[in-house]
Structures are given as C-alpha cells and as structure tokens.
Amino acid sequence: MSQQAKDVTETSTQPARRELPKAYDPRAIEDRWAEYWVRERLFHVETPSAEDLEKLRAAANDVFTILLPPPNVTGRLHMGHMLNQTEMDILTRWRRMRGDLALWLPGTDHAGIATQMMVERQLTSEGTSRQALGREKFVERVWEWKRHYGGAILDQMKRLGASVDWSREYFTMDENLSVAVREAFVRLYEQGLIYCGAYIVNWCPRCQTAISDLEVVHEEQTGKLWEIRYPVVGAAGEFVTVATTRPETMLGDTAVAVNPADERYQGLIGKTLRLPLVGREIPVIADEWVKSDFGTGAVKVTPAHDPNDFAIGQRHKLAAISVMDETAHMTAEAGAYAGLDRYAARKKVLEDLEAQGLLGSVREHVNSIGKCDRCKTVVEPRLSTQWFIAVNKRPEGGTASMAELAIAAVKADAEGKKAIRFTPEMYEKVYLEWMNNIYDWCISRQLWWGHRIPAWHCAACKQITVAREDPAACAHCGSPQITQETDVLDTWFSSGLLPVTVFGWPQHTRDLDVFYPTQLLVTGFDILFFWVARMIMLGCWFSGDLPLADGSARPLAESVPFREVYIHALVRDADRQKMSKTKGNVIDPIQIVEQYGTDAVRFTLASMASPGTDIAFSEARTEGYRAFANKIWNAARFIFMNVERAREAGIAVDPKALGGMPSPSADAPLEARWIASRMNAVAGEVNAALGEYRFHEAANTVYQFFWGDFCDWYLEIVKLRLDFGEGADQASVKNALTILLQTFEAALRLLSPFMPFLTEELWHAVYEGEAPAKSIALTRYPVVNPGVLDPRLETEMRDLQSLTTELRAIRKDLEIPERETIQGYVLGVNMMDARFGIRRSPGDLLSIHSDVIAKLTRVYPIQEVSSEMRYGDLLGLFWRQGLYEIAVQYEKTIDVAAERERLTRDLAKLEKALASAEKQLGNASFLEKAPAAVVEGLKKQESENRLLLEKTRKALEELG
C-alpha cells in the first residue's frame, strides 16, 4: 500500500484527490471501503412502520427483499458464489438507489453431511472418532468448529462488498430457527403429512445415512448382466433362469417373478424354486411389472434391496430379508458370506454359482448406476425405517397437497397470472415437470449434526410421540420409557423453511408482514429441486394461514416465498469446462480479485451474465475491465486536475449543482447538450435492462457510454472549453466545468452497482469531503428524463463524428504525421436524412464546429466548396467519400495504381449493394407489403448509393 493511501486509511475515508496515482490500484482502496460499509451499517434495514411503508408506496417505491442462498458453513467462496452475489448485489444496490427499501438477508447453512464429514475427518487425524466421542460431545465439537471456521465465506463476502444487512445474519441451527423447524415438523405430523416407516431408500454406505433421490447422481457405465439358474423344486434338471446386475443380492431373494402373460412361464407360476447357495425355497409369482422382453423374462425378487422388488414384495406379501448392513457388508442372513464387503461377496457368489454349474451366460450391459452426490460411493438401495413427507397427500379437510400448491404457485392461473415467475422462462417447465412427478420426500438422515427429529419412540406401546416440547412420557400409553428418535432432518428441510423462518415464523411478526413474500430469488439451477422447489412447497404451506397485514386472508400470490426466480448460469473455465477440484481448473475468485480488483471481476461476471447461457470465465475479459476501471480513474484525474486549474483561476462549481442529471442550458455547446442527452438515454437503457435481469446488456451499455461517449468524444471536445487563460470567458468555462462534473458524478452513480469500490472512492473525491451522503450507495440512481432526449443533437453529433473519422482516416491513408496541420474541404454530404427534420448543412456544421474539428483532426482550416469545383479547381487534392465527401491538401505524389485499386473495390461494393436494392425495390409485393419506413429507408439508401457510385466512377475516370 502506498504511503498516501495508508494515510487516508488512518485519517478518514476521504482520498487525497489532488494526488491520485497515475494508475488505479484497487488494493489501495477496497479493504478500506469494504470495512467502512460494514462498520457504518450502511445497508441495515429497520423494519418500517406502517406509516413509513405508506410513504414509501406513495412515492411509487416498494420493499425489495432478497434472501442470500445460504452457503454451507464448510464452504469456501467459489466463482459460482461470486456470480450469484454479484448479481444480487447489483440488483440490491440498484433497487436501493431507485428508492426502494432494499433488504438483502445473509446467512449460512449448517449443511448436515458436509459439516459432519469435515469434523469427522478432523477427529480421524486426531486418532479418535465420532463414535468414541459420543453424540453430545461430537455435536459440541461441531459447534466449536463452526464458531472457528464457519464465518469464512461470509467474511469473504464482506470483502467483496456485498451490500447485505449484517445485523440480520442467521444460521440455520440458530435457536429461533430450530424452534421454527420443530414447529413445522410437528404441524406436518399433526396434519398427517409426515409418516415414519420401513421403506427402501437410497443408502450411502460411506456416509451411513439415507439420502434423497436428488442426492443420487446417476452415471452410465458398462457392467455385466449375469444369468443364474434357479432349480425348480421337485423337477430335477429344470431351472428358471434369472438375470441380474447385482448377483450378491440373490442371497436375499424371496421370490422369482414373471409376467402373467408370458407364455414361457405359464406352467411355472405357483411352483417353488430352490434358491442356490442359500437353499431357501421361494415361489414363482406373476406380476405385471415384469417385462417379458428383458433378460430372460424372469426376475429375482429381493424386497430388501431393490425398490421395485420391494413393491412386488408388498403386493405379494413376501418377506424382506436384508443381507447387507449399513456399511454394505453382508449380514448374518447371508450365511457363509456374512462379513464380506458387497463386491467381495459378489465375486464369491459368482464363483460358487459357477462351481455349482448354475451360472448362465454373462453379457456386457450398460446401465446407470447411482452414486452418492457427496462422496461418489455407489448407493445401495436399503430397507430401513425413515421419515417421509407425503407431498402428494391432501391433509384431512385440506384442498390441496403440498405439490399441488407448489404447482399452482408457478402455473399461470385462469387469467394467465403467475404467482412466481421464472427467468429464464424455460425453468418453469423444468420445475413443473419435476413437481408433477414428485415422490414422497425422505427427510430423515442418520447423522448427528442437524435438527434432531422431535419424535419419541415408546418402548411400551411402540407408538410415536411428536411434540413441540420434549415429552416426559408417551402420549399414547403414558409410559415414561420413551427415547428420542436419533435421526436428524435433511438439511433442505430447514433451508426450505428459510423464507418464513428468517422473519420470525411461527410468530406472526411485523417482519413477515413487511418483507414476505420476498421479491426475488437468485440462484443456480443445480439447487432448483433441492431448495427452490422445497421453499415453494414449504413457504406456501406455512404462510398460507397467516392473514395479511390488513387482516384479510392470504391468497396464493402472497404466500409464495418469492415472486420471481432468476436462475443464473454456471461459471465454467475459459475452455468451457466445468470447474472441479479433481480437474484442477477451479478459479479462486479471491485470487483473481486480488490480481485485478473486485470491481473488474464483478464487471466481468456482469457483462457475461446473459440469462440462460453459461459463463466461460476468461481472465482476458477481466483484464479488459481492469483497464476500464483504470480508464474511469484517469478520467477522474483529468477532471480533478481541471477543477484545480479552475480554482486557481477563481472558478468553482457549487457541489449543490451535482447529484442530478447534467443540465446544460439551451445555448450550451453541442457536446454538453449531447452528453446530457446520451446520459439520459443510457440511464433509460440500463434501468430497463436491469429490470429484466439482462446484466450483460446493462454492463455493456454503461461501458460503451463511459468509454466511448464520455471519454473518447465528450472529454476530448470539452478540453477545448477548459481554457483558464487570461482572455477566457469565465462564464462559459464555468458552464463547461459544471456539465463535466455533473455528468461524471451521474456516471459514477450509474456505474456504482457494478463497480461499488471505485465509484465510492471517486464519488467522495468529487465532493472533496463535502459529500451529501455517507455513501454513493445511498444516493439516487440516474433515471431517464425523456424530455432531454434530443435526436437532432444525436444526429448532429454523429455527423461530426463521421466527419472526424473520415478526416482522420484520410490522414492515415496519406501517412500525414499526426502533428501536422493540413487544410481540408468538404464537398458535400451524402445522406439526405429526413427523419429528424432539418440537419445542419455541411457549411453550418463546419463553421459551428471548426474548433472541434481542428482539435480532433488537425485539419484546419476546413471549408465547404461546391462539388462542381472539384474536378476543375481542386484537381490534385486527395479525395474520399463516406458520409461526407471530403478532400485535403497535401503535398504527396498520388499512387495512381493504389488509388485506382481502392476506387475499383469501392465501385464493386456499391454496384452490388445497388443491384440488391434495385431488385428489392423492383418487387411489387415488397413495395406493397413492407412498412413504409422500410421502403423509404431503402429508397434513400439506394439513391445515396447511386450518387456515390457516380462520383466514384467519375473519380476513376479522372485518374486516367
């Protein structure tokens, strides 16, 4: 850190602007502001009173609430987080600056499995284990871990300047949230929507817990399909051949099933088979589910180890024999195989079958295999007692199931209205498809870290007591011999409740009245089902019976957890590869931020965040936006330098003139009125783009405006006006400086949501310590004033720009040294643009702007001459035509051959364009059907091209 920056940190938030370093160094300012924003509690939102709320709404503003998808306590910030946070921060800052009451609520998720695993690993390295510690001590240990490391990701977030309300930070295991989770569970249980029972669930033998369908990732792989012969009892030499991909499960078979219509097996149904290796007699049963055309048409039935078999078992009242334990080792039921790991057992079973001649053909077989999302261990379907939410069940007296409600919340109603709107819209379909086919949700996990299920099992009557307060006795038989359920709840159960619980539910709080439903959810599609869908289900369910603030019943549109969902892209690496630790291509945002500055990284993400498209993060882009930050920095240096010069000349701009939009008087020079018009137009575009989550468009618009319009043209021209010499007109200099400052200040506000650090720094510098607010984030966002937009100005400026570019180009062509002044002529203008009324004649344009043209092109003097003169009097000049027909005087030998070639090329282009235009204009149905403006435009273009063509031909002739 430079000495100067250090002083600033120590004394105040004000930069010493007179000596801004030549290059922008984000490191010198970012920590300081990040800290300042947190320390000053700038983004703290007080729950407004009814009166305040009314005032807010009277001003056409509203409450804007947004919930941070809570990162795992175990998490480290990755690019996905940063994208997510950048988008939320841009929107929150923007809405805040628009005058809305913007509340962004942060928090972290206790992340059951992930956190437990983390701490278990720690214990292992210490030579101990969770089991050795015992449940209570272990949980205490996890809390300790959480206190130590759990805040890391939020600290990183602070560093990145996220404008969240830190006073409302929550953790999903906080006392109040835990009470709410328990309340939710009890209510669902009372409504008969939670049940406990033995079912087949996805079981991870490594995590040793049940996991939901969503936590299983399917991977295609080529395995084997083995055929095994089961001898028919009482018919020596007769077999039924079954096919399986998991031969070890045969040890738990309790039947063989065939399709009732399968002719091959008609005689066998009802007969008994002897299960090889085990010796158990099992029946051949008929079940519709069996597909005759797969395998042998006969399927072994293992109710304890396969969901389909389990269903068959239920239908046929078959026994379910578990041959594998929670670690996927064979149980005593597996007889000789007991104790073997599932794969060792498979090998041995196959060997033994082979030895007994019962193994049939073996084929390669492609099937998808389920793996644990977290640890990639192959999941084993396992029969176990678990808790479920009946998402498709209507409670007694209820009109809808959870899923039905969650569908209604997203689907358009009879009037076409949707309570929740998805962006991109496509995700609505994805969501509905899933919700329409949803199964009951397994919410119990065999972990220690999490919300323990508030259920007690009675040793006496075997019934279950579910209660809000820990019970002393069984609610059914009164026995004190009750023990609490050891399972905890799926983490997504508690995070699914967040939209209501963060506002104090189950209490009906003022916060709920004011902030619920939240306005927006910004998240990635990877947690669409895990979290978004669950929040919709639970949010609608539990808020539905809360009356609105005015006492009326809450309609569905007001019970949804959020009104809009913006699903953002995936951040990939520069080669479009998914970032993953194993590939080693993970880009650490903090490292990139340190290298390029937070603002540059934010801007990169924003400029690439086009809804629906993944982001291939490229450092080249970030480099470009670092340059942009530097550009802004240097524009500031230039402006401040001139403020100083002005001060020395006794000219000062009243800071009170700043804070709005640039407001030049009617007689101000073109560039002043033009930049004001542009500023307004751009403000309009940016606001519109952000309103539709088109971050890339908003970012690109401000970028082009600042660099292209403001720096390249406006600043270059305004240099002419900033004449602090003796004879200068003080009033007009002051006017110019005022517009310059007004525009720059407004531009900083426009940029602020995208680049909060840099703009904060420079904004304070503009006011030299007299800033009207504690932060630029608390000022108002620029809004378009349509009255200022002036198409005539834009045309005039565009003409001036075209002329400038043409003159520069011809100089370049002729290799005229940049410093050398030459004379120029304008012979005419080609475009007869009638759209904006009268435009300046070339003569007027030249006389009004000769100073500007001279400054930008070093062509001086420049005058209009009639086109007819050219071929006589002006012979020997260098001539070009674009929008303007121009010529310059310069002593140089014409390279006739090159010139001819250039003109010939032009000619060819023009002829082609003309031919196509003529063809279209000759088409009667085009003239008849196309809108007038299009026809008109084409006609004009055609006539212009014709003119250009003629002139080019003539020039070519003269060349000889």
Place this chain on the structure above:
RNA sequence: GGGCGGUUAGCUCAGCUGGUUAGAGCGCCUGCCUUACAAGCAGGAGGUCGCAGGUUCGAGCCCUGCACUGCCCACCA
C-alpha cells in the same frame, strides 16, 4: 428411454416481438509516449450466422429434417 439448451469474426460472447450495410471485448495489422489514461490514443483487416429444405416481399431470428455438442430427468432386473 424422455425432455431442454447451444452451434454467429482467430478466441469469448451479444444480437430483445423477422426489416435498410450482423455488433462488442480480447487477439491481429498499421501509426502514435498528442499534458487524464501505453491498463492508452488513432486508423484498419476479419463473418456464405452448423448443414439441407421450407414459410415470407424480406430469415442469424419462424417451421421441418439432419449433424455436432452440452445439460437435466428416468425404478428396465
């Protein structure tokens, strides 16, 4: 097995309801240390919009088929 995206300049991507000559950044070429900025300025080159049909006065955009590519969902042993 079902469904959804993508394919536009060397690279990364825009292109909103079909409309006059398809844009940006990076990279590339040329010339400039012009007193805010060489992380800069100025000028320039570069695209038969994946392929083949179709609708239309008019298609990068709409329709059909195909190819390649990515993703999601799914209880075929």
